Amino acid sequence: MRVVVSILAALIVLGAAPVALGSGGGGAIGGTGSGSVTGKAPSTAATRSLTRSLGAGMREAGLYSGADVVDLSTGDTLYSHNADTGRLPASVEKLYTTSTALLRFGANGRLSTTVLGEGQQHGATFTGTLYLRGGGDPTFGSAGFDRANYGTGATMQDLVSNLLRATHIRTLQGSVVADESWFDSVRGTPATGGQPSIEVEGELSGLAYNRGWADSDGTVYFAHPALEAGQQFAAALKAAGVRVIGQTRTGRTPAGARTLASVHSPTIAKLISLTNTPSDNFFAEMLAKDIGARFGAGGTTGDGAAVIGAQMVKSFGIHPRLDDGSGLSRYDRTTPDQVMTVLRDMAGNPQFTGSLAVAGETGTLVDEMRGTYAAGRCRGKTGTLHDASNVVGYCQASDGHTLAFAFLMNGITPDYAHPIQDQMQVAVAKYDG
Numbered sequence: 001m002r003v004v005v006s007i008l009a010a011l012i013v014l015g016a017a018p019v020a021l022g023s024g025g026g027g028a029i030g031g032t033g034s035g036s037v038t039g040k041a042p043s044t045a046a047t048r049s050l051t052r053s054l055g056a057g058m059r060e061a062g063l064y065s066g067a068d069v070v071d072l073s074t075g076d077t078l079y080s081h082n083a084d085t086g087r088l089p090a091s092v093e094k095l096y097t098t099s100t101a102l103l104r105f106g107a108n109g110r111l112s113t114t115v116l117g118e119g120q121q122h123g124a125t126f127t128g129t130l131y132l133r134g135g136g137d138p139t140f141g142s143a144g145f146d147r148a149n150y151g152t153g154a155t156m157q158d159l160v161s162n163l164l165r166a167t168h169i170r171t172l173q174g175s176v177v178a179d180e181s182w183f184d185s186v187r188g189t190p191a192t193g194g195q196p197s198i199e200v201e202g203e204l205s206g207l208a209y210n211r212g213w214a215d216s217d218g219t220v221y222f223a224h225p226a227l228e229a230g231q232q233f234a235a236a237l238k239a240a241g242v243r244v245i246g247q248t249r250t251g252r253t254p255a256g257a258r259t260l261a262s263v264h265s266p267t268i269a270k271l272i273s274l275t276n277t278p279s280d281n282f283f284a285e286m287l288a289k290d291i292g293a294r295f296g297a298g299g300t301t302g303d304g305a306a307v308i309g310a311q312m313v314k315s316f317g318i319h320p321r322l323d324d325g326s327g328l329s330r331y332d333r334t335t336p337d338q339v340m341t342v343l344r345d346m347a348g349n350p351q352f353t354g355s356l357a358v359a360g361e362t363g364t365l366v367d368e369m370r371g372t373y374a375a376g377r378c379r380g381k382t383g384t385l386h387d388a389s390n391v392v393g394y395c396q397a398s399d400g401h402t403l404a405f406a407f408l409m410n411g412i413t414p415d416y417a418h419p420i421q422d423q424m425q426v427a428v429a430k431y432d433g
Contacts, residue, residue: 046399046433047078053427054079057407057420064411068336069428072347072394073401078431083340086321086333087408090383091279092390093327093334096320097304098272098355099346100311101287104295107351111137111265111290113154113207115163115233116257124170130260131253132233133179134207134226136293137265138286139274141210142232150274154263156209160236163261172237175246178230179253182206183289183299187221190301191328196221199328202282204289205229206299211282226250269351276355276381277363281326288325301325316341327383336406339392343404347394356380356393359425365391369422373398374429380405389417395425398432 050069058067058081066082101109112135119128139146139153146153163169183206187196196203196212203212203221209229214220222228230248237244265271275283285301292303305322312318318338323329346352357363360375364382369375380393392406405428409417 044433046431050427050431051079054424055081057424057427060420061407061409061417062411065407065409066336067408067424068340068406070340070344070404071397071401071431071433072344072404074433078403078433080336083336083406086335087390087410088330088383088385088388089320089327089332089334089339089408090385090388090390091281091284091327092339092381092383092392092406092408093320093322093332094276094279094284094325094383095339095342095381095392096308096312096322096334097284097288097291097325098275099315099342099352100291100308101268101272102349102352103311103315104291104307105268107267107269109268111135111154111271112262113137113140113159114262115159115260116253117260118254118257119174121167121169124168125173126167126169126171127173129175129177129257130172130233131177131179131251131257132207132230133253134182134205134229136182136206136286136290136299138202138208138211138271138283139265140208140229140263145210150266152266152270154265156232156236159261159263160233160240162263164240164242166261169242171243171245173245176230176234176237176244176248177251177253178207178226178233178248179251180205180207180226180229181252182293186300187212187225189285189324189326189328190331191324200281200285200326202286204282204285204301206289206293208286224250269355272351273355277357279357279364279382279384281328284326285324291325312338312342316345318342328385330385334408336392336408339406339408340404343392343394343406347402347404353379353394357382368418369425372422372426372429374422374426377429378425380425383408384414387411387413389414389421391421391425395429395431397428398430401431401433403428403431 068083069079114133116131143155143157186194205225207226207229212225214222288304289299293299296303296307320334323331356379357365359365359378360370378395383390388410390408
């Protein structure tokens with residue numbers, strides 16, 4: 001998704017009036033001052049009421065919490081509390097990963113899974129080797145799996161159909177080689193010691209098929225995900241009437257192999273929606289590795305985090321500490337100010353704002369604020385660990401302005417924090433400045 005990072009006037013996807021947005025800012029962790037402040041809030045009854053409501057919430061949240069609220073229509077900071085102190089971002093970090101994916105790949109960018117061949121075709125018989133090369137698509141899988149989990153995706157059936165349409169192969173006399181070299185072979189993240197984990201919600205691989213799940217609920221993973229993908233490819237060929245005479249193994253695609261067919265992921269715009277709305281750790285970590293593979297030193301979590309960090313500096317002037325793509329790591333740190341800078345500068349991009357969950361309606365906010373003034377008016381990104389609960393995003397306020405908010409609460413149990421955050425978002429939505 002190609003976006004304009006700093007926009008002077010834009011319509012927020014929430015339906016608010018045009019807003020005047022600032023350009024960049026945000027301090028490094030532990031720094032002083034508020035890089036996202038563009039103006040002091042006027043002392044009105046509305047702002048005093050908002051300050052009282054938000055202040056009460058922050059006192060209840062405890063000492064290890066911070067907040068920032070900015071009226072994007074005026075540039076005024078309406079509330080700020082410990083906004084320049086680093087906190088565990090948890091899944092709020094996905095906003096850094098997905099905004100980088102937008103900026104780097106562009107809204108219409110796609111990830112590809114490709115079949116290449118090395119050998120000769122005589123009539124309908126291909127003699128040689130077919131290579132199934134992964135391109136880091138988190139949606140690659142079976143038609144049934146993709147339909148049930150995403151409602152879209154790049155399927156093995158479509159890939160085989162594309163191959164047969166292009167080549168008319170009816171017999172493969174040779175091997176199938178599954179190539180996952182787009183990424184490294186580390187299946188988890190720093191938070192899981194590099195091992196596959198239910199926390200990651202899948203098994204990281206450049207050629208992941210059905211997330212690497214070996215059961216229906218993602219609690220068991222294949223020992224060799226690329227091999228499983230290759231075997232599924234061979235099975236799909238047979239199901240389509242192709243006679244396969246040869247073995248399936250893993251390996252790398254040689255430089256001389258020629259492209260025979262491909263299947264493409266949904267757009268990056270769709271992928272970030274599938275990441276942010278439900279807060280999908282697997283999608284976030286796959287995108288991080290894709291970013292590293294395409295724009296950095298390689299397809300590793302560290303390389304991806306390095307590119308994301310560099311993008312945060314280049315586009316927004318902020319320096320969050322990033323250890324992964326999803327926010328599972330306890331080494332990650334960011335401030336409300338830094339989050340606010342991204343929210344403000346990305347507010348005019350409908351793909352970014354549209355990827356967020358809607359209060360009382362979708363994703364991680366589907367059960368929050370139902371029946372309140374904030375329902376349907378606020379959208380945001382949540383972030384949850386056992387001792388951290390965060391929510392950031394946008395609300396269309398009562399006065400028609402769009403307000404951006406960042407509430408980062410650490411040292412608190414999520415069940416205790418959610419009612420506090422709900423009340424604070426309702427207060428933001430009711431603001432009538």
